[in-house]
Amino acid sequence: MNSGVEDAGELTAPREWQYCSGCKPQGACRVGLVRWLEEDGSVSGRITFGKDVEGGPGVIHGGYAAVVFDELLGTATTGPAGVPVAVTKSLTVHYRRPIPIEQPIVLRAWRVRTLDRDMFIDGEMRLASSDALLATAESVFTAVTDRHFQRHKEWLAQQRPA
Numbered sequence: 001m002n003s004g005v006e007d008a009g010e011l012t013a014p015r016e017w018q019y020c021s022g023c024k025p026q027g028a029c030r031v032g033l034v035r036w037l038e039e040d041g042s043v044s045g046r047i048t049f050g051k052d053v054e055g056g057p058g059v060i061h062g063g064y065a066a067v068v069f070d071e072l073l074g075t076a077t078t079g080p081a082g083v084p085v086a087v088t089k090s091l092t093v094h095y096r097r098p099i100p101i102e103q104p105i106v107l108r109a110w111r112v113r114t115l116d117r118d119m120f121i122d123g124e125m126r127l128a129s130s131d132a133l134l135a136t137a138e139s140v141f142t143a144v145t146d147r148h149f150q151r152h153k154e155w156l157a158q159q160r161p162a
């Protein structure tokens with residue numbers, strides 16, 4: 001998927017914050033999302049989906065909206081001060097209008113509340129030209145430590161066929 005990958009050189013956030021582990025080596029978000037932190041702690045982003053993610057005629061396959069929300073909402077858990085250390089516990093996407101390809105789209109994500117390790121993050125996606133609301137998202141991200149990834153590895157090792 002190579003939807004309008006943009007040069008992130010203008011952005012001030014550290015590289016660790018800009019890209020997930022999969023995209024860090026190539027130095028570009030593979031879904032083409034560019035994002036930045038706002039002064040109020042929310043996260044904004046922009047993307048132009050390409051024809052390669054077309055589902056219906058002229059519109060994206062909805063799963064890509066979920067990918068983009070997961071990525072953007074996940075970064076709203078920490079801000080650029082630290083590498084994201086939260087995993088997605090739940091993500092609900094409300095598809096309000098068909099999401100066009102080849103048209104600039106703007107996004108926002110903000111933290112609604114925190115309860116113990118759970119951070120409730122909401123987001124929205126709008127058409128840049130008209131500000132039309134295309135989709136909204138509600139999510140819960142759970143803060144984790146290195147122990148989580150160790151546990152993850154141990155659990156995965158047990159799943160291998162004997």
Ligand SMILES: CC(C)(COP(=O)(O)OP(=O)(O)OC[C@H]1O[C@@H](n2cnc3c(N)ncnc32)[C@H](O)[C@@H]1OP(=O)(O)O)[C@@H](O)C(=O)NCCC(=O)NCCSC(=O)Cc1ccccc1
Pocket residue numbers: 020021070071072074075084086087088089142144147148149150151152153155
């Ligand atoms: C952490 C939590 C969400 C909640 O757990 P907790 O609050 O701690 O609750 P609890 O301890 O009750 O556990 C409940 C059940 O889960 C099991 N368990 C817990 N931890 C582990 C473990 N480490 N490994 C294996 N199993 C584990 C545990 O044994 C228990 O099992 P049981 O019910 O007794 O049989 C957990 O369910 C989980 O890891 N889910 C998967 C999350 C996930 O993969 N998300 C997507 C990828 S992240 C992403 O994409 C974000 C991103 C965005 C942008 C860029 C980059 C990244």
